[in-house]
Amino acid sequence: MAKNFELTDVTRPALIRAAQAAVAGARAGEFPEDPIIGRDVSRVISCVGSVVKRHGLLLETAIAEALKASDRFIVLTNVSLPLTKGAKQLLAARNPDENLAKIKLAADSEADGIVKVDLVVVDPDTGWAGAYEVKRGNGATEHRKRRPIVQSLRASRLVLASHVEQLDYGPITNTTSAVIDYYGASGFDPNFTLTRDQLDEHFGVPVVATVDAMTNALREALHAELPRLFEPVFDRLTGPEPCQPATPKVGRRRSDVTGADAFDALSAPPIGPTRVSRCAVPSRSRQTARTKH
Numbered sequence: 001m002a003k004n005f006e007l008t009d010v011t012r013p014a015l016i017r018a019a020q021a022a023v024a025g026a027r028a029g030e031f032p033e034d035p036i037i038g039r040d041v042s043r044v045i046s047c048v049g050s051v052v053k054r055h056g057l058l059l060e061t062a063i064a065e066a067l068k069a070s071d072r073f074i075v076l077t078n079v080s081l082p083l084t085k086g087a088k089q090l091l092a093a094r095n096p097d098e099n100l101a102k103i104k105l106a107a108d109s110e111a112d113g114i115v116k117v118d119l120v121v122v123d124p125d126t127g128w129a130g131a132y133e134v135k136r137g138n139g140a141t142e143h144r145k146r147r148p149i150v151q152s153l154r155a156s157r158l159v160l161a162s163h164v165e166q167l168d169y170g171p172i173t174n175t176t177s178a179v180i181d182y183y184g185a186s187g188f189d190p191n192f193t194l195t196r197d198q199l200d201e202h203f204g205v206p207v208v209a210t211v212d213a214m215t216n217a218l219r220e221a222l223h224a225e226l227p228r229l230f231e232p233v234f235d236r237l238t239g240p241e242p243c244q245p246a247t248p249k250v251g252r253r254r255s256d257v258t259g260a261d262a263f264d265a266l267s268a269p270p271i272g273p274t275r276v277s278r279c280a281v282p283s284r285s286r287q288t289a290r291t292k293h
Contacts, residue, residue, distance in 0.1 A: 019217035026050035066210035107162035
């Protein structure tokens with residue numbers, strides 16, 4: 001699945017087309033069949049889950065395009081920033097964020113890795129830049145994944161000004177970084193997150209209206225597709241009664257059959273010891289009596 005959807009227009013017709021394309025792409029996918037719930041239900045669940053994932057990607061793209069549409073910001077997506085050794089040392093020393101905010105490291109200094117962020121937003125007129133990781137936020141991000149994300153964003157803040165200036169979008173005097181936790185349930189530190197209700201105030205331009213319009217269009221496109229997705233499931237549930245398997249023919253005991261009928265006895269279903277008639281098996285006492293005579 002592509003990281004970003006092609007969404008360079010945030011008008012309602014464009015959002016509807018993007019939503020319909022997302023649903024069509026999900027329905028065209030190949031999904032494995034779960035042995036418990038079967039082929040048809042597996043397909044419905046997988047397709048709906050795919051639409052939800054695509055909503056997360058569309059949400060990220062809609063935020064970026066809404067910011068671009070304001071004509072105030074330069075917006076970069078899927079940005080790779082250098083993780084410099086200086087940044088790692090400052091973070092390892094547990095310096096408070098208010099102290100780190102005053103530090104500006106050179107992006108071309110010795111690096112020890114790469115930090116990838118979903119969005120870099122630049123306001124050239126005020127000399128401001130921000131780095132953001134975007135989460136749909138309708139469920140908690142695993143605890144083991146949250147800390148690396150926050151550390152990466154904090155590290156990116158230290159080199160962000162230098163990186164943006166190298167792209168000739170500077171000078172930059174103020175930087176920030178945060179997790180955009182749209183629905184607010186990802187579990188990140190509230191002091192390091194922006195939820196849906198905070199986005200418009202944070203950026204100073206309308207963002208939420210565009211994202212919600214996209215969400216509504218995606219919901220309508222999915223709901224329109226649901227009857228077709230569930231049709232095979234309902235057909236299977238309400239179809240004719242399946243043919244009952246024929247009752248297996250129980251073979252007779254070997255002592256009762258001769259000739260061609262012996263095959264039936266040998267192919268009979270297996271019978272445990274509790275099903276064997278005691279009168280058919282000589283008792284040990286009878287066998288002993290015969291031996292003495």
